[in-house]
Amino acid sequence: MRNCVVEDSLDNLKTQLQSYENHEFKDHASRGLSVKQLVERPDWIKGPAFLSEPEEEWPGVEPAVSEESPESTDVEVHAVTAEDQSQDNAIDQLIEHYSSWTRLRRAAAWWLRLKKILRTKQRQSHNFTDALTVQELEEAECAIIKHAQKSLQLDSKLTNLDPQVMDGMVRVGGRLKNAKIPQNAKHQLIIPKDHHIETLIVRHIHGEIHHQGSNHVLAELRQKYWIVKARAKVKSVLGKCIICRKHRMPVSKQKMADLPAYRVKSDDPAFTVTGLDYFGPFHIKQGRVTRKRYGMLFTCMNSRAVHIEVAHTLDTSSCIDGIRRFIARRGPVKVIHSDNGTNLVGADNELQRALQELDQDQIQNFSTSHTFEWRYNPPAASHHGGVWERQIRTVRKLMCAILNEQHLKTCRSDEQLHTFMCEIESTLNSRPLTRVSDDPDDLDVIAPR
Structure with a gap:
């Protein structure tokens, strides 16, 4: 059989x-x-x-x-057909594959063109390799949004938008039908929440406006699309933008070491540990001759008080005389910190050459005989002297304020220059070291004097 x-x-x-x-x-x-x-x-x-x-x-x-x-x-035939659910899964996989809204629209446009060509009988009249047109891209975008809107769920947040179906797509309703504004701005396309195209659209608009802030992105988004809880989504997408994170990342700072012990001691008298630096030069008149004078700035490393002396020259004897006058007025000193002479960043060339010619051995002998220690900063490390460098900047600011924004060119005598430096010293020592409080019961601010 x-x-x-x-x-x-x-x-x-x-x-x-x-x-x-x-x-x-x-x-x-x-x-x-x-x-x-x-x-x-x-x-x-x-x-x-x-x-x-x-x-x-x-x-x-x-x-x-x-x-x-x-x-x-005895034979059973099972027909396998492409159900709508399997088609939706294939489209979802296509959408999830792309990370750019532009590339997704172009890919969908190519697929729609292929579908149109296969459905027509006269296939030779179509050229598959022609460039995409604007109409094809718009049709592809509409097809993508129609597919995404299948996942819309009717809830209170959606009903508050008064949704309306226009051209097969769900749009925001409202009372702006007669307004003279673009159709997309009157009735925005509703994008379902937590859909992949939601992220692609926000990312695309963020790039179109050259990585502006969230408020700017949200304003451009509302010209065509409406995303539920759009502000939170925009902030989430912008927070993950690599370009924005690179440009807006704060400059990293190196963790500073602990302050030295002499910077935080409160039981030592003022100027026990002192920083020294030169600034200038200034010109004075002696008859018909113009001479140069320099400023010697002494600052207390603990209380931040300031003392200014006038040095006639930059030789070693003038430096020692200035230190002797300082000790005679402010009391004994244990340690003096200063630059090494070769790293006076920002000073003029003449000041650098003169400080290099200082006899450091003679200065060291002088400090030993007067029972204090002289410590030099490492070469090319001016940041070690930030305490006195900052005060020199304040001195320059006060000079411009006192002289009504005019440069100090020439003084009539040494007496006028000494008076000028004493006024600057007084102003520096009256500056507040703490923040001024608005509470009348608080104590007065702390000042060096």
């Missing part, structure tokens, strides 16, 4: 093959044809001739097993 069924099946198969031959169902690529035969038979490109005829006239194909066959009752 089974042999008879097999023979019947073979006979039906031969009949089908003959039908294929009659209708030119030949597979020329695998069967082999000469070049001349291949050129003369265009059906391998256009397909069989019956495809250009109505579907009712297409030839049918008989099943291999007849209904009278004994085995036909």
